[in-house]
Amino acid sequence: MDNTKKLLRALQAEAMLTESCDLRAYLTGFFSSFGYVYTDWEESVFFTDPRYAEGAKEALKGQDTKVEIAKSAASVFDYIKTKKVKKLAVPMERVSVPEAAVYKKYKFKLTDSMPAFVEAMSVKTDEEMQNVAAACEIAEKALDKLYGELKEGDTENEVAARLEYYMRAFGAGDRSFETIAAFGKNSSVPHHAPDDTKLEKGMPVLLDFGCKVGGYCSDITRTCLFGKSADDHFAKIYAHVYDAHMNAAEHIRAGMSGHEADALARGVLEKQGLDKFFTHSLGHGIGINIHEYPTLRIGADCTLKDDMVFSIEPGVYFEGEFGIRIEDSVRLKDGKVESFMRSDKKLIIL
Incomplete structure (x- = not known):
């Protein structure tokens, strides 16, 4: 199951970043306690740590989303910055105050992905x-x-x-x-x-x-x-x-x-x-x-x-x-x- 592009199309966003466990699982079909899923019109990447890397690669084999090991959360944001993303879709109701400060530090303009998640997840395949x-x-x-x-x-x-x-x-x-x-x-x-x-x-x-x-x-x-x-x-x-x-x-x-x-x-x-x-x-x-x-x-x-x-x-x-x-x-x-x-x-x- 790979719902990354489905959500991006629904959002009509430039790029999307998802950190919440349940929303990540919906996007990839893989469950883990840590990770970020980054999606733009060129690629989808699941960033995680070594505890989950092998399992994620096996679970996502043959799908659009590739798996990368993230050294830290900061390394994920650094990667996104290299993509020159101006507006990033995130689930706003899930963003904590510390996370909001990180987005501000990296000067991302944010748009809300949560309504698209709610709508997509409510109708089952x-x-x-x-x-x-x-x-x-x-x-x-x-x-x-x-x-x-x-x-x-x-x-x-x-x-x-x-x-x-x-x-x-x-x-x-x-x-x-x-x-x-x-x-x-x-x-x-x-x-x-x-x-x-x-x-x-x-x-x-x-x-x-x-x-x-x-x-x-x-x-x-x-x-x-x-x-x-x-x-x-x-x-x-x-x-x-x-x-x-x-x-x-x-x-x-x-x-x-x-x-x-x-x-x-x-x-x-x-x-x-x-x-x-x-x-x-x-x-x-x-x-x-x-x-x-x-x-x-x-x-x-x-x-x-x-x-x-x-x-x-x-x-x-x-x-x-x-x-x-x-x-x-x-x-x-x-x-x-x-x-x-x-x-x-x-x-x-x-």
Whole structure:
């Protein structure tokens, strides 16, 4: 994957310099903690240090971008200066104060590349879709294995670790984010940090997790019951969240705004008096980063397009009692939602 010239064409810039890890990875398909990608109309160069040089050369073999070892960041700027570049495109929101001082020292006139990155990264290629699909398949495979062995006395930390281990064992390169495992009343905290809470009969179990394949993320949340609860209140609330999820999945269309998409789920919960317990957005873009453009939330004016990948994740949270969230990673194809997930979203009692 080499997106350097694609971004340069979109920018219509004289030259482009990219230092942020995720944006470099998008340009080259190679992940590293240090490097700069310089691109003009004649060449594209990935400057890195000896830790990554061999791997980068192998990964970028046959592509337009060549690999060079940078002695220092200053050596990269010195190289660009020799190119007599007058206006340099950089992702302005990622530029720190010290970095801005360096650009000023070298007297580069800057233009912003970030809008072009946001737009390009929001619409996925077939290769990117394949990576997301593979990451989703692995996440669900890990969940299925975990469900088969959950037992009373397991801790949240143990369950989170097991999920992450299984995803790695099944072929993932990394987790997408810190795994959330929340039992009982802990599930009322949308981003609960797993602790030593032990699993007991009748507890809700909320699991929010994902993994990476080829650097691309998956994101899934499932909420189940570990044994039947004392009453059917949980099941009734779950059914409303499920209906909200399915209404959004069935009716989101290309051309809608993020606000309109969010309203499809929020409106279902509002009819049941539950919208005030839905305290976050309906979804977010998914790609190299776990949170990307577009955003599906109240007031979002972004326009949904075919080949965008995003989450649909309505949830309700009752402080000190329980929470329920149901999330799939999905894409827009032929104007409609197509989920990457195959697992059942209806309430499961283990």
